[in-house]
Amino acid sequence: MDIAELLNTSxxxxxxxxxxxxxxxxxxxxxxxxxxxxxxLGQASQKQIANQIQSLGSNLLTIMPGAQRSGNVREALxxxxxxxxxxxxxxFSSSQVTTVKNVSPEYSWRAQVVAGRNNTNTQIIGITxxxxxxxxxxxxxxxxxxxREVESMAKVAVLGPQVVTDLFGEGFVPVGETIRINGQxxxxxxITASKGGTGFQNQDDIVLIPLTTAQKIIFGATNLxxxxxxxxxxxxxxxxxxxxxxxxxARHHLxxxxxxxxxxxxxxxxxxxxxxxxxxxxTLLSGIAAISLVVGGIGIMNIMLxxxxxxxxxxxxxxALGAQKKIITTQFLLESIILTSAxxxxxxxxxxxxxxxxxxxxxxxxxISFASIALAIGxxxxxxxxxGWYPAHKAANMQPIEALRYE
Amino acid sequence: MIKISHISKIYKNDSIETRALDDVSFEIKDGxxxxxxxxxxxxxxxxxxxxxxLDVPTLGKYxxxxxxxxxxSEDELADVRNRKxxxxxxxxxxxxxxxxxxxxxxxxVYAGIEQRERIARAERLLKMVGLEDRMDHTSSxxxxxxxxxxxxxxxxxxxPSMLLADEPTGNLASVQAEEIMDIFTKLNKExxxxxxxxxxxxxxxxxxxxxxxxxxxxxxxxxxxHSGTSKHLS
Numbered sequence: 107m108d109i110a111e112l113l114n115t116s117x118x119x120x121x122x123x124x125x126x127x128x129x130x131x132x133x134x135x136x137x138x139x140x141x142x143x144x145x146x147l148g149q150a151s152q153k154q155i156a157n158q159i160q161s162l163g164s165n166l167l168t169i170m171p172g173a174q175r176s177g178n179v180r181e182a183l184x185x186x187x188x189x190x191x192x193x194x195x196x197x198f199s200s201s202q203v204t205t206v207k208n209v210s211p212e213y214s215w216r217a218q219v220v221a222g223r224n225n226t227n228t229q230i231i232g233i234t235x236x237x238x239x240x241x242x243x244x245x246x247x248x249x250x251x252x253x254r255e256v257e258s259m260a261k262v263a264v265l266g267p268q269v270v271t272d273l274f275g276e277g278f279v280p281v282g283e284t285i286r287i288n289g290q291x292x293x294x295x296x297i298t299a300s301k302g303g304t305g306f307q308n309q310d311d312i313v314l315i316p317l318t319t320a321q322k323i324i325f326g327a328t329n330l331x332x333x334x335x336x337x338x339x340x341x342x343x344x345x346x347x348x349x350x351x352x353x354x355x356a357r358h359h360l361x362x363x364x365x366x367x368x369x370x371x372x373x374x375x376x377x378x379x380x381x382x383x384x385x386x387x388x389t390l391l392s393g394i395a396a397i398s399l400v401v402g403g404i405g406i407m408n409i410m411l412x413x414x415x416x417x418x419x420x421x422x423x424x425x426a427l428g429a430q431k432k433i434i435t436t437q438f439l440l441e442s443i444i445l446t447s448a449x450x451x452x453x454x455x456x457x458x459x460x461x462x463x464x465x466x467x468x469x470x471x472x473x474i475s476f477a478s479i480a481l482a483i484g485x486x487x488x489x490x491x492x493x494g495w496y497p498a499h500k501a502a503n504m505q506p507i508e509a510l511r512y513e
Numbered sequence: 514m515i516k517i518s519h520i521s522k523i524y525k526n527d528s529i530e531t532r533a534l535d536d537v538s539f540e541i542k543d544g545x546x547x548x549x550x551x552x553x554x555x556x557x558x559x560x561x562x563x564x565x566x567l568d569v570p571t572l573g574k575y576x577x578x579x580x581x582x583x584x585x586s587e588d589e590l591a592d593v594r595n596r597k598x599x600x601x602x603x604x605x606x607x608x609x610x611x612x613x614x615x616x617x618x619x620x621x622v623y624a625g626i627e628q629r630e631r632i633a634r635a636e637r638l639l640k641m642v643g644l645e646d647r648m649d650h651t652s653s654x655x656x657x658x659x660x661x662x663x664x665x666x667x668x669x670x671x672x673p674s675m676l677l678a679d680e681p682t683g684n685l686a687s688v689q690a691e692e693i694m695d696i697f698t699k700l701n702k703e704x705x706x707x708x709x710x711x712x713x714x715x716x717x718x719x720x721x722x723x724x725x726x727x728x729x730x731x732x733x734x735x736x737x738x739h740s741g742t743s744k745h746l747s
Contacts, residue, residue, distance in 0.1 A: 420609075424623075427600070427620040427623060427667075428623040430588045510567075
């Protein structure tokens, strides 16, 4: 018995009741579409995060103070006040550290920013003039914070484009306007160039003010919330990490690296953490979508069982004319595999379309991995075999006399 | 050559034993034209199922062309049905929504005959039963008599050892029934073994030999007096 003849028979059988065939595959279509679009969205947001982090430059190191320990309670990373201006200066000027190009000490917090009647909650960062170079920030209008403004504790602010939109409306250039942060009036001196992107670590939703102003006028603090370091090049990243690590250990009078009260993260460290978070979400969502595939498979089995009963006489005739068990089994298995594979292909197209539309409107990068397509089609075929086997087996084991007599 | 010796078929239902066939023996030589007759419940359907390798006897031996059918597995029985038996059923049993040609091709597909050969054979057989202009008609576009002719063509597809017909004229008007019986008579003259299971005496007289069953036993096995040809034969 040649497979072409069997295929032909199966396709003819399926095309006699098109509505039923379509409804039977719908479960698989939806399941596969859900898996493909969710995986695609997960990958898109992962790529988005990667792009944002990479936009900061691949030779960027971030030094965070360690967690505050009070007794046995360990608080969040960055909660201790162990990093100081002197640490930042030492990293820049120490002869032990040979791989550093630029150092940007930072003091950041979230606050409500007010301009006239509008206000927004955003990230305020106290910086020095080194920040622009280290974080690759450009200026679209006005000027950046100067060394003189840092030394004089000037109340000036550089706004990110998102903050400008939130406070003044899109397209307005508020250079010279006044905003209020923590009750203090700041004059807007510049606007940063947009880096694009939304959500996580949005480089456009920031307000930059001189570091000294933040520390002394607003908080009366001397510590730093982070130090950003630009290494000479990508290859010296790990050497820079080591040199800075030993320098800070010595400065903090610590001998054991495991008791360090700071941590030094490279962009790839941050990237892998962020990826693992979105990766977990993607897996979870795909898992839920996969359950819908099982439900779709049960639908296929149900329809195949009905088909087998409906075609009892046909099965009896085929057996009387000499069809062996394996031929009947193959015929019905092929039918269910065609059903699920067609559903898989339709679902794949629907999934690609869905994720294209969603990524388009969320301005995420559109990605479809070949692996998820191959998996979806493979899985739908396997579902056809698993859920088609029992009905096919039932058909093959019919007794020809009883099947011929069936009314 | 069909050899049935001491065959019994016993059905057990809630500890009640029913002997559908009770120690039946006979031989049918190649080229015979046999009618198996009897009232309903006489066991003629059961005998037909066993002769057609659709079922196996509880007791006894059935030898078909030196093959011991009663010992065969399900798949071996399927193979015997495919190669040696040409079925013609009362309700035609053609595949619905399928052309006459494809219906005749079906057993040849299971026999693994190459595509060009099976189409040529099917066309030849349909011509022989007078349906050369109906080959591409589906079952639903054919009359009862035409469907039964397709069924006969299908039964002949693999040149079987016997044509086994179960009430082949039961659903047909008398003119069409005559035509179908003429075809069987003609095929028998050409050397085919024909076995017809029927309860109609008018059909049975066309055969050369009649085996009469009652309550699962053979009550009569006689040669018919006349030649079996029809006056209507053209």
